[in-house]
Amino acid sequence: MKVLITGADGFIGSHLTELMIREGYDVRAFAFYNSFNSWGWLSSIEKCVLDNCEVILGDIRDPHGVRSATEGCEAILHLAALIAIPFSYISPDAYVDTNIKGTLNVLQAARDKNIRTLVTSTSEVYGTAKYVPIDELHSFQGQSPYSATKIAADRLTESFYRSFELPVTIVRPFNTYGPRQSARAVIPTIITQLCTGASELLLGSIEPTRDFNYVEDVALGFLEILKTDLAIGEEINIATGQEISVGQLANELIRQISPEVKIICDDKRLRPKKSEVGRLLGSNEKIRKLTHWKPKYTFEQGIAKTIDWFRHPENIAKYKSDMYVV
Numbered sequence: 001m002k003v004l005i006t007g008a009d010g011f012i013g014s015h016l017t018e019l020m021i022r023e024g025y026d027v028r029a030f031a032f033y034n035s036f037n038s039w040g041w042l043s044s045i046e047k048c049v050l051d052n053c054e055v056i057l058g059d060i061r062d063p064h065g066v067r068s069a070t071e072g073c074e075a076i077l078h079l080a081a082l083i084a085i086p087f088s089y090i091s092p093d094a095y096v097d098t099n100i101k102g103t104l105n106v107l108q109a110a111r112d113k114n115i116r117t118l119v120t121s122t123s124e125v126y127g128t129a130k131y132v133p134i135d136e137l138h139s140f141q142g143q144s145p146y147s148a149t150k151i152a153a154d155r156l157t158e159s160f161y162r163s164f165e166l167p168v169t170i171v172r173p174f175n176t177y178g179p180r181q182s183a184r185a186v187i188p189t190i191i192t193q194l195c196t197g198a199s200e201l202l203l204g205s206i207e208p209t210r211d212f213n214y215v216e217d218v219a220l221g222f223l224e225i226l227k228t229d230l231a232i233g234e235e236i237n238i239a240t241g242q243e244i245s246v247g248q249l250a251n252e253l254i255r256q257i258s259p260e261v262k263i264i265c266d267d268k269r270l271r272p273k274k275s276e277v278g279r280l281l282g283s284n285e286k287i288r289k290l291t292h293w294k295p296k297y298t299f300e301q302g303i304a305k306t307i308d309w310f311r312h313p314e315n316i317a318k319y320k321s322d323m324y325v326v
Contacts, residue, residue, distance in 0.1 A: 009040025239282025
């Protein structure tokens with residue numbers, strides 16, 4: 001099967017691209033155009049693997065480029081998005097253009113040839129849990145401009161299924177972590193500060209809880225969902241069904257990496273009170289029912305692999321651990 005992966009140069013996208021190539025798929029990787037001809041995290045994939053992939057540069061906001069990228073493809077895995085919540089407070093227009101209009105461009109292109117499409121959502125669309133575990137029937141609440149644009153993109157996707165019978169699935173990973181993740185996420189923020197000798201660990205709120213998924217398990221979830229027609233027209237969580245607070249997470253990473261470090265609250269890292277999602281704990285009952293997916297990694301195994309990756313000098317050098325990255 002020939003598949004198009006948008007956002008292939010990103011964190012989850014690069015891992016998914018690598019998995020799909022290794023599984024024998026004919027992959028076309030759509031990366032964000034830039035004047036440096038950078039392929040983002042795709043360049044971290046072994047050359048012998050990446051040589052089996054067609055990489056094209058473009059912009060998800062351009063409908064013509066997106067339509068051209070879908071030529072000859074039998075499936076689209078749409079991961080291209082702006083995802084940093086703090087930056088969405090600063091530039092919400094950019095999130096509308098990328099997350100809503102970009103998704104519309106993908107859906108319109110897919111509709112032309114009735115291409116099987118997986119659209120990536122986020123657990124942030126649920127807002128703070130009204131009950132746990134959060135299943136796919138949980139209500140939505142836009143607690144940030146980012147989450148609001150993802151809610152809109154999800155509903156657009158649903159409308160193309162109901163209005164045009166487009167074979168789509170909304171894939172909703174809970175918090176993903178692992179090698180190659182950007183520093184705007186909490187686990188890289190903690191690890192990079194600890195691994196570069198910080199005497200204090202600067203964090204925002206440490207009370208929120210999250211359901212953390214190791215990135216290879218998330219990529220496998222996309223693959224398993226793509227394999228079954230039972231997922232068409234559905235919204236599907238990828239979750240572990242376990243939660244840990246940011247404070248518990250930080251203390252465990254401190255214990256493993258730099259036991260003398262103390263946690264300090266950094267006011268500029270605090271999100272507006274009504275915007276912070278207090279609790280996320282997902283149900284994975286639906287994905288287990290419809291597919292053969294199950295997590296391969298425990299949280300302890302995933303964290304160990306993540307710490308090991310960040311400790312390599314050539315990897316940690318890519319991060320500005322002394323800066324707050326929005």
